[in-house]
Amino acid sequence: MTRVPGQQGPQPAETAGARTAYLEGADRDLRALFGESSAIFAYLAGPAHMLETANDAFFAAIGGGRTETGLPLGQLMPELAEQGFLALLDRVYRTGEAHTARDARVLLGEGQSAREGFFNFTYEPRLDVGGNVMGVRVVGVETTQVKHAQRLTAEHRVLLEQIARQAPLPDVLEGMARAIEGLAPEEVLVSVLLADSDGRHLRHGAAPSLPDFYNRAIDGIATGEGVGSCGTAAHRRRRVIVTDIATDPFWDDFRALAGQAGLAACWSTPILARDGALLGTFAMYHRTPRTPQEADLALARVFADTAALAIERHRAEEARKAAEAREKAVRDDLAFLLEASSALTFGLDAAQVLSRLAASCAPKLAPLCAVDIIEAGRGRRVAAAAPTRRERDLLTSHIPVCDGADDAVARVLVSGTSEVARRAPTGPGPWHDLHVTGYLCVPLMDRGQAFGAVTLLSTGDHVFDGHAVALAEDLARRAASAARNARQYAQRAALARDLQAGLLLPELPDVPGTDVATYYHPAGEGLDIGGDFYDVFPLKDGSWAFLLGDVCGRGAIAATTTALVRHTARAVAPRLPGPADVVRAINEALTDRPGSHGTGFVTLVYGQLTPAPTGLDIELVRAGHNAPLHRDSRQSVHVLDTKGLLLGVTPDPHVTPHRLHLQPHESLVLYTDGITEARRADGEMLGDERLAEAVAHLPGQPRAQHIIDGIITALHTFTDGGTIDDDQAVLVLTATSGRTE
Secondary structure, eight states: OOOOTTOOOOOOOOOHHHHHHHHHHHHHHHHHHHOOOOEEEEEEETTTTEEEEEOHHHHHHHOTTOOOOSSBHHHHOTHHHHTTHHHHHHHHHHHOOOEEEEEEEEEESSGGGOEEEEEEEEEEEEEOTTSOEEEEEEEEEEOHHHHHHHHHHHHHHHHHHHHHTTOOHHHHHHHHHHHHHHHSSSOOEEEEEEEOTTSSEEEEEEOTTSOHHHHHHHTTEEOOTTSHHHHHHHHHTSOEEESOTTTOGGGTTTHHHHHHHTOOEEEEEEEEOTTSOEEEEEEEEESSOOOOOHHHHHHHHHHHHHHHHHHHHHHHHHHHHHHHHHHHHHHHHHHHHHHHHHHHHSSSOHHHHHHHHHHHHTTTTOSEEEEEEEETTEEEEEEEEOSSHHHHHHHHHOOOOTTOTTOHHHHHHHHOSOEEESSOOSSSSSHHHHTEEEEEEEEEEETTEEEEEEEEEEETTOOOOHHHHHHHHHHHHHHHHHHHHHHHHHHHHHHHHHHHHHHSOSSOOOOTTEEEEEEEEOSTTSOSOOSEEEEEEEOTTSOEEEEEEEESSOHHHHHHHHHHHHHHHHHHGGGSSSHHHHHHHHHHHHHHSOGGGOOOOEEEEEEEEEEETTEEEEEEEEEBSOOOEEEOTTSOEEEOOOOOOOBSSSSOOOOOOEEEEEOTTOEEEEEOHHHHTOBOTTSOBOHHHHHHHHHHTOOSSOOHHHHHHHHHHHHHHHHTSOOOOSOEEEEEEEEOSSSOO
16 A cells, blocks of 8 residues: 555555565655646736746746747736736735745636646845836745645545544545545546456446446456456556547447446556455546546556555455354354254153254244154154244144155155255145245154154245255254164163063062061163062962062163072072071072173072061071161161171072061061162261161151151252162061051
8 A cells, every 4th residue: 555654554564675665666656646846937027027038847837838928927827817916916016025925826727728726936026226126026836736745645544544443445435536536637537346256357346426327337347358448457457548448449348338428538557455366446537538647647556555455454354254254153053053952862752852853943944844754654743843833733734745756755755865945845735824935854864764854944035055954954963863862762761661660579469467668769760770679479388588689780680680589589488498598599599690691799688477466477587788677666776787698609608597576566677778878969878877767766656658758758858869879679567466457
């Protein structure tokens, strides 16, 4: 950019050599614009102010080819009379007193050839040897170019300030065009055309004085050789001067247009970026054929550089805004996908996943959305989203023909690829009632096969662009994965529930003289089989067997181990004399099992009870398990700390039978370590002592279920709703009053 000396403005980083060349070029342009002032003088004689002599600068200043001497000044320059300058000469001649003026405005010439000039001058009396006034001497300097330079500097400063505060580019360019038109000594019409990003076409930028029809006609002209002054200058990357449009071949295709607009000459200067890229063209039109002077070319260079600065600044700002818009769009897309993904993965129900998919798509991606899946070879609409209930009902009621060639869903299910169109689907459907104008159908894929499709429907002016298609496909992939995971979870959870149900009692048996209650709560989400188990079953002699244990581990291996323990106990208990023998048989079964069936140990409490007139006679064995609790009739709790090793580890568990008698309303409490090892937030466990205290503090003569309720209440109060890390099981046997209750 050419800068006026002393004018502050943004400067690019430059090397010393580049800056020197830049300043030298600026100085040349300013000298051409401002000119080099020279003194003028003339000698006038007598009261008629006869021009005796004058220098060349005087004749150049008055212009019009007037160079005669020996004529009265009023005859040589009649325009001075009306402006009062001849009257001033008369006064100096009469009074002998000099007159000085600064920046005096003078109109030189007459008619269309008249021009405005500014001068600093002095009228001095000429004296003869006797001291008498014999004439007037005129001495002065023309300041016209200085005045123009001041105006140019002011206009240039305004433009730079507009650029610095990032005024709209059209405002800057129009202001520049009007400034140049006002500064030029002769009529000039300025036009700025802006280059497309590829530099192949020029678009209207600013041309306030050119006719609108002309601006519309040249808007979008190509850059190329012979395409007028501007197209050629843009193509050549250098100035093109056409002094006479009527005869220049560059204007063959535009001559009639120029004639209609009254244009006769056009000088076009390319506007180039600092890297040489084409930004546009700066053109100066004239009504008559005209050859530019050096000042004209300098003016064009100054403002072409200023326009380059404005355009580059504008493009940089537009690029920044575009980058910010893209960044915001990316952030919005990520936020949308994150929010939608969170919604899709919340919960483990496949139907809910697909319903949330429809809700996420509408209205973000389209006004209407429907989701269809294939079940047993037939299509089923599982979700729909729309602005109104009526529209949603219309979508929900329509079931696509998933084996029809005219149906978009059917085609997408077969091809496994998305389908988009700016029209309503061709198959049957409520498209007219919904005012559908376009659709996007995206498959839901599982292991390379489409199990469903999500269909987005446009209404009104809404259309699907590549961005919307990409978002829809990304969301469909996430939804398909979430739905697949939900189905797999549902299948595994159902299997776990079925298997767990087969390992636990479907309902408690009615044990004579005994109130029985149980509690079981697996840890986690229920996908794995718990390791805790219990059982109560009758024996042939009228007694009853009971057991509660804990298998090391979870899942299928734990399930097979649990089944092995329970089935072994049920098989051998009727044939063996007592609990110790049953536990040894269970241990033998565990140690003899194949390695593929698991090698984990088992803790167990196994016992047998016999109803008696005064309560229950119980014999039990403890094999590495938590010690049972005995709550007596005085509400005291005793720990039955019998000896015994883990099962499934050594050939002999070294168990010792323990016998006790439960009087009416006394209870035996069996529990797993998931109860006592439950932790609160600070990591402290509930422990055996707190459990015993909870059982002891229960009021009155609680039934078996009331004891369990008290244990669970104490557990939840202690952990304050904390996470359960282990399975929990409780079995309570309470003696009744000798009869079945």
